[in-house]
Amino acid sequence: MAEPDLQIDDEIDDEIELDQPRLKLVRTALDERDSMALDDLLEPLHGADIADILEQITELERATLIELWSGNIDGEILSELDESLREEILAALPAEDVADAVRELDTDDVVDLIENLDDQTQAGAILGALTDIDRVAVEQALTYPEYSAGRLMQREVVVAPSFWNVGQAIDHLRTAEDLPEQFYHVILVDPRMRPVGHVTLGKLLSTAREVPLSDIEEESFRTFEVTDPESEVAYAFNQYHLISAAVTDADDRLLGVITIDDAIRILDEEAEEDILRLAGVDAEESLSNKTLGVVRRRFPWLAVNLVTAILASMVISQFEAVLTQIVALAVLMPIVASMGGNAGTQSLTVAVRALATRDLTGANVWRIIRREVMAGAINGLAFAAIMSVVGIIWFDSLMLGAVIAVAMVINMIVAGLAGVGIPVVLEKVGIDPALASGAFVTTVTDIVGFFAFLGLAALWLL
Amino acid sequence: MAEPDLQIDDEIDDEIELDQPRLKLVRTALDERDSMALDDLLEPLHGADIADILEQITELERATLIELWSGNIDGEILSELDESLREEILAALPAEDVADAVRELDTDDVVDLIENLDDQTQAGAILGALTDIDRVAVEQALTYPEYSAGRLMQREVVVAPSFWNVGQAIDHLRTAEDLPEQFYHVILVDPRMRPVGHVTLGKLLSTAREVPLSDIEEESFRTFEVTDPESEVAYAFNQYHLISAAVTDADDRLLGVITIDDAIRILDEEAEEDILRLAGVDAEESLSNKTLGVVRRRFPWLAVNLVTAILASMVISQFEAVLTQIVALAVLMPIVASMGGNAGTQSLTVAVRALATRDLTGANVWRIIRREVMAGAINGLAFAAIMSVVGIIWFDSLMLGAVIAVAMVINMIVAGLAGVGIPVVLEKVGIDPALASGAFVTTVTDIVGFFAFLGLAALWLL
Structure with missing residues (x-):
């Protein structure tokens, strides 16, 4: 790459x-x-x-x-x-x-x-x-x-009765007034104006006049109801490579059409939103915002982070006795928390995107959690080995090396579990996992990291 | 929202x-x-x-x-x-x-x-x-x-000499064999097969036969050279709402056509890549990877993080003397680093996305850096005020409150500077800022955070 x-x-x-x-x-x-x-x-x-x-x-x-x-x-x-x-x-x-x-x-x-x-x-x-x-x-x-789909659609549509043949459709188009600026399909409708299929202009142009329109319908035909959320619409355009799709009311009657340019805009906005939210930035923030707008938008996330950082500090303060005796612990403890935080963020990001693209579902969630926990354990063991050596060389203490190694393995396993588990649970209860997972996951890895490291130190080193 | x-x-x-x-x-x-x-x-x-x-x-x-x-x-x-x-x-x-x-x-x-x-x-x-x-x-x-554009394009194109009229083009299409499955435009070419414009099928169908094709050309017409990078192509499709675009060789002759579905795939991949890379996940990683594949792909980023975490620890170890005397410093120091890291990640993510969408350029980079630094300073002051109160209440020390407050302001200003400056510099030297910025920015905020907090403590509290 x-x-x-x-x-x-x-x-x-x-x-x-x-x-x-x-x-x-x-x-x-x-x-x-x-x-x-x-x-x-x-x-x-x-x-x-x-x-x-x-x-x-x-x-x-x-x-x-x-x-x-x-x-x-x-x-x-x-x-x-x-x-x-x-x-x-x-x-x-x-x-x-x-x-x-x-x-x-x-x-x-x-x-x-x-x-x-x-x-x-x-x-x-x-x-x-x-x-x-x-x-x-x-x-x-x-x-x-x-x-909703209703906000995205345009009312200007090009329709033909589904019983027409190619020649009738072409003659109609050639004499019609008020055709939209851009259109890619002729929508076939039944007598009650319910869309039943569509044909591309390319097929229309290259097919003999006497062929019925119903013979050259595209497989790609899909409709949306006017109240469908725009994220559904964007997902379907992307998944099925749609160029345009009909929008209907609750009685399946044609109301309008959504075209690819609208769907791209939504896909774009959603990806952007996920990126920004994962970093704790308001999805509405833009480069044109002035300083105070930025300050106001960034403040809430930083406030959440302050609370979680204080929680982690409270865990540390439980171990003041051991910290006073072994100052090396204060030097090394951020490493355990940081490795857990990074491993957790990796799992989390993969999970949030997989939820957004609907690749992560109830059917494979346990397999993915198992995979992430295993990956955390294996990488944890590798870095535990490295860090125990660093600990021994740096501070000349075998037991300190053992403490940091075990704490790191524990924290990276927890990172894998929390990284997938937290966004899945948030999605289940209807909260955007991109918005809130980051704070939860790093809080978990900070607290577990400090607790495991300092707790093991108190047990083994005092 | x-x-x-x-x-x-x-x-x-x-x-x-x-x-x-x-x-x-x-x-x-x-x-x-x-x-x-x-x-x-x-x-x-x-x-x-x-x-x-x-x-x-x-x-x-x-x-x-x-x-x-x-x-x-x-x-x-x-x-x-x-x-x-x-x-x-x-x-x-x-x-x-x-x-x-x-x-x-x-x-x-x-x-x-x-x-x-x-x-x-x-x-x-x-x-x-x-x-x-x-x-x-x-x-x-x-x-x-x-x-490159050459890998994206399909060779199947529909062309018409630019001097034809609508009737000639329609007759040609209606008798042509081997038309592509999907096409949206007829590309107008000069006698040397250089594309000079295009017309939509909709316009063709709704225009009188004797009108010259050159009269109904679309403004949206754009061409790419076959060696243009796919990111350029995807950007232009998104920016100018293209549906299809012609691809030419170095002599401007028509080679093929790129359609919107290819461009969407690239846009999608690029957004995905940015999200994953910002979290230190290999852009090629997928949910179908097995455990060992995941372990191997995640390892390098975690290794980079281990090195930067050790660097931060080395900074802490310079202050062992003061840590031994005032254990409260060990309790509070992760807060300063964490707030800086989060503020830096916010600035960084905004900057990386703005670079990707080309909203951040040489012309406004200084304004944005100024804005981020100011925002960092203002939020820094707000959180410094909160934290100094927390410090005073928790540890009953006015000076400790002052130390944490000043260190926090310094670190959040640095976070704003590094958050925009580092990705801009990486982009300048040709490294994908999404790939590498995160490690640099949090290293900077960790080191500055620990150094400012413990250094001020050594100066003011001993």
């Missing part, structure tokens, strides 16, 4: 190097209030790249950019923008620009824009700018539960 | 509950060697689900499944299977089943299958099973660098 990684990282590095001049030039143009230069720089860029620039400059620079740039912050840029900046940008834009921007968006993107706004005046202004049809669609979507 | 999370987790939980009976039934059928029951259970499943089942049962059960199931392990199941299991399954399958399986795959999937096989006989057998045309395509793809 090492070599290709280096190569890829080099390339990324080059990219960042290449990107730097552009961002630097934008900042220079803003600094010099040179709107011509600014236009030249921004004009060729994709909305996603302009959103990235807005995220990387300061609030003052953003205001200057909006003032100087002759282009407009359009709907695409707003959609791509980090949620934490949307309100600031919306507040800075003239009302008619906001109206223009939101009118170009698909209804699912408007929903995404509105649902995270704290400012109800802004939400109202956006709704007011929409056509009546779109507004009804957006308001309808907002009645579905947050993080 | 709390409520919707709970709701989603509940649903996932339900899903796992629902899944359990299926997996349990499969295991029962295997146990009872009931091939009828097995067929009934597996027949309706998607290949991805069968692959999941194979990953969740034991090696013995897999062999029984292959023996008993009247269905075949087809190409789709092989593609979906975890890499660590492919060789085992391929070895267990009759040669003609392997041949049948690989012949149904697109060339990019065959490349994916072969490139990770250690067993060259298996690779040879797979290549031998292909048609001459496919074999040449696969062998060609394998000449491109690992993790």
Whole structure:
């Protein structure tokens, strides 16, 4: 793995190097209030790249950019923008620009824009700018539960009766008005508008006109109910390589369609959330947050950690007598806790991801726990051997070597057990294991590590 | 965030509950060697689900499944299977089943299958099973660098000369043979086969026959060179919401096309890699690994951690004199190190993800470092205040409270600095920051934490 990684990282590095001049030039143009230069720089860029620039400059620079740039912050840029900046940008834009921007968006993107706004005046202004049809669609979507399929779907669908043949479908498409900007499938519906299958445009184009649509249906067809959680939808898109999927109401009638770009966004957000939460960072935190926002978001996790660290210290304080007599224990005790903590974090991370991807289930959980405990025991024995030698050489005490070795084996076995067991239990009781497991697991390995090491020392060395 | 999370987790939980009976039934059928029951259970499943089942049962059960199931392990199941299991399954399958399986795959999937096989006989057998045309395509793809666009692309493309109109393109598609299974765009090429744009099938179907193709080109058109790293490709698919993109040789001539499903796989793998590496787990590790495989993969990181823990212990051993006199220091010192380590891990994780998503660049790195250091200082002050009170109450010593408070502020400022600085420097020198930052950052916070706390104690308390 090492070599290709280096190569890829080099390339990324080059990219960042290449990107730097552009961002630097934008900042220079803003600094010099040179709107011509600014236009030249921004004009060729994709909305996603302009959103990235807005995220990387300061609030003052953003205001200057909006003032100087002759282009407009359009709907695409707003959609791509980090949620934490949307309100600031919306507040800075003239009302008619906001109206223009939101009118170009698909209804699912408007929903995404509105649902995270704290400012109800802004939400109202956006709704007011929409056509009546779109507004009804957006308001309808907002009645579905947050993080549900209904919030992700667009209402614009392309359907054909399932009894049609290829020729009828093609003729219909060629004369239809108001087709969506992007679509990949024609959804087949029964007379009650219930989706029963779909055909790809590629198949449609390459099949003889008289062939019934039902003969060229794709196996990949799947539907979701409008209240299904978005995590279900994202999982299915990833697992079954879907490009689009129909969304139905409780009576199985077609309401809309979810496309791959929405599913990718959710998959992306979920992976990001897991990474951040495992490190005790609020999943909503972003690089655009200001210092105090970061302080506020990081504080709770650090507070939890302080409590667990104090718990571990209380364990240590039970052994003050032995610590006073053998100061080497104070020197070595963090090693036992640290090795347990790291081994526990390894098991934990594997377990949290396996739960997220649904590879870890009731059917194999015992096998995985057994595996992790065994792995902890074997690595524990290996490091116990190394550490007992270190202990003997460093402090010239055979018994001290034995104490650290046994404590390390115990702690690494516990690490394997806690690393898998704790996230599984948290998931069972409905708490996101990525959010809370880390604190529990390192608390366990700290306490067990200090207790085993100092306890054995008190028994064997005094 | 709390409520919707709970709701989603509940649903996932339900899903796992629902899944359990299926997996349990499969295991029962295997146990009872009931091939009828097995067929009934597996027949309706998607290949991805069968692959999941194979990953969740034991090696013995897999062999029984292959023996008993009247269905075949087809190409789709092989593609979906975890890499660590492919060789085992391929070895267990009759040669003609392997041949049948690989012949149904697109060339990019065959490349994916072969490139990770250690067993060259298996690779040879797979290549031998292909048609001459496919074999040449696969062998060609394998000449491109690992993790490059060339390995991801499929050779099957749909093209049209850029001077054609809609009618000509439709007529061509309707009479063409050998169209790919899935395609979303028609790529427009110039007379030298250089891709110059693309049109969606939806636009093609809804546009009048006499309109030139160049009038309905999509803005989303992008090309990659065959040697571009796959991480670049995945980034662009995500950033610009691409569905497919053309791949060219060094002379800009069309070689193939990469589709969204390949890009999702890479995005998924990269996020997974970052999560696992941040926790010191080998990115290739999987739930199907056996105990000894896990032991071997986890050992190096634990060894690195042992070295850094010993370094921290050496710092402590410099202060044996003061520890002997004031045993409370041994009780409290893990708290300072632990708070620094957690604050550092928070900053680190944010920085590693921002580097991966290219939100952290040379243009804003100083602002982010300043922010993290400030956040560390402010949270440090808050926790210093709390801890000094705890220190005074617990050990009835004002000066001890002052020592722990000042040490904590110092360590949390250093945590912010190291948390951003170390991954940025590693990225600069071409090392994956997710892989190595964790060890460096916690080493720094351990050493600084112990040194500041015990050093101040030696100065102020003796």
